[in-house]
Amino acid sequence: PECKLQLVRDHIRPYQDFPKKGILFRDICPILKDPAALTAVIDLFEEEVRRNYQTVELIVGLDARGFLFGPLLAQRLGVGFILVRKKGKLPGTTLSVEYNLEYGKAEVEIQEDAVAPGQKVLLIDDLLATGGTLFAACELMKKQQAEVLGCMVVIELKELNGKDKLKPQSIFSLVQY
Numbered sequence: 557p558e559c560k561l562q563l564v565r566d567h568i569r570p571y572q573d574f575p576k577k578g579i580l581f582r583d584i585c586p587i588l589k590d591p592a593a594l595t596a597v598i599d600l601f602e603e604e605v606r607r608n609y610q611t612v613e614l615i616v617g618l619d620a621r622g623f624l625f626g627p628l629l630a631q632r633l634g635v636g637f638i639l640v641r642k643k644g645k646l647p648g649t650t651l652s653v654e655y656n657l658e659y660g661k662a663e664v665e666i667q668e669d670a671v672a673p674g675q676k677v678l679l680i681d682d683l684l685a686t687g688g689t690l691f692a693a694c695e696l697m698k699k700q701q702a703e704v705l706g707c708m709v710v711i712e713l714k715e716l717n718g719k720d721k722l723k724p725q726s727i728f729s730l731v732q733y
């Protein structure tokens with residue numbers, strides 16, 4: 557696992573001042589470009605699921621980069637994948653939850669029949685920053701009475717304390733900064 561983790565770490569590229577001045581952006585594109593690094597991410601997630609979340613029934617991916625890793629993991633586990641999207645992208649009856657951004661508000665949405673009451677779900681995204689996005693996604697799951705087993709991300713930015721915001725939800729991350 558240590559060398560898989562190193563491979564993942566080596567394929568995260570920092571960009572200074574993106575998307576605005578003062579922000580150090582951690583880009584996961586090099587992971588996707590390298591089959592071994594992408595396999596390492598999915599292997600490490602799979603190992604964590606087999607350790608701690610064997611009862612998972614559904615993987616829930618967050619818009620947009622959760623969609624890159626989520627389906628691969630779901631397929632590996634032999635479970636389904638559903639999408640939490642930014643508002644206005646999904647057809648049919650939807651449920652939404654509003655959350656705060658640094659400036660203004662955003663809203664995430666699922667299709668009403670995406671998850672059934674009592675289903676055991678795991679949320680997945682590329683990165684945990686303030687935790688606002690994952691928190692809103694967890695709220696959506698609660699609205700549908702799904703059981704959130706935990707959240708998994710490739711990268712955790714520790715200084716933003718996203719874990720505290722998500723408590724008591726368990727958060728698993730591969731790489732921390």
Ligand code: PRP
Nearest residue numbers: 619620621681683684685686687688689
């Ligand atoms: C980024 C990232 C997470 C979220 C984390 O997405 O991919 O989804 O921010 O931030 P938080 O923990 O403070 O909520 P972004 O908002 O850039 O949207 P995108 O994936 O559509 O580019």
